[in-house]
Amino acid sequence: MSQPDEYYITKVLEGDVASFSYLVDRYQDMVYGLAFKLLRNEEDAEEMAQDSFVKAYRSLNSYRQQSKFSTWIYRITYNGCITLLRKRKLEVRSMDEQQLTDKDEAQLNAQLIEMDKALVEKLLQEAMEKLPELEQVLITLYYFEEQKMEEISQITGLSESNVKVKIHRARKKMYDLLHQSYEEGIFSSV
Structure with a gap:
């Protein structure tokens, strides 16, 4: 044990x-x-x-x-x-904050439920890979490693409020990328 x-x-x-x-x-x-x-x-x-x-x-x-x-x-x-x-002089990029409404998230969730799980995982991974490195790390720590905001703050040295904002922005970007894929008809091949 x-x-x-x-x-x-x-x-x-x-x-x-x-x-x-x-x-x-x-x-x-x-x-x-x-x-x-x-x-x-x-x-x-x-x-x-x-x-x-x-x-x-x-x-x-x-x-x-x-x-x-x-x-x-x-x-x-x-x-x-x-x-x-x-x-290596790589810079972490940032985007302007945009609001993701509950309605937008509910609509996307309804669309995702209808799709094959493997395809969803593939599309989520592709969307995640398009995020800046820091946002990928934050999403990974929060959703996959199930770290608390306080722990992520300690790990990254960012304030808890900054972590929350950056995770929100990353979710919004992923939503936009998934929505764009849906609009382009990628999901229609299911």
């Missing part, structure tokens, strides 16, 4: 270096996924994931358990990716 993160952290701090492998096993897919969303390159994402765990291991004595270990390791990974992206 698996122990909570705190158990392994304590074991590592007491000198049982091998216990860190349990934390790596538990979070390696999530850390790699976050790095890949930001860096969009398998090799860079693998390297960043390794670097993140090395940094976490070396800094484990400074981890104060004020947030979950997953939030802390996400933060390390996020910061590493942003540093690398800045070195």
Whole structure:
């Protein structure tokens, strides 16, 4: 049976270096996924994931358990990716905020319900890939990794209100992209 993160952290701090492998096993897919969303390159994402765990291991004595270990390791990974992206002089783009009404969302949901699930997943993935990297990360953390706004704020260094606005904007962009696909008749082939 698996122990909570705190158990392994304590074991590592007491000198049982091998216990860190349990934390790596538990979070390696999530850390790699976050790095890949930001860096969009398998090799860079693998390297960043390794670097993140090395940094976490070396800094484990400074981890104060004020947030979950997953939030802390996400933060390390996020910061590493942003540093690398800045070195590459890539800029995160933004769009003007637009309102997504409940009616718009309900209409889209009704259309999506009628479609094949595999096609929906494919279209959602394509729409997500068209979002700026930061928005992809926010959507991934919130909807797929089920992180709370507070945790996402800690991971990204953005204020909670800024996280909410950016997630709202990303949802609006995805809605627009899906709606555009619908208008172009992509959905009619179902």
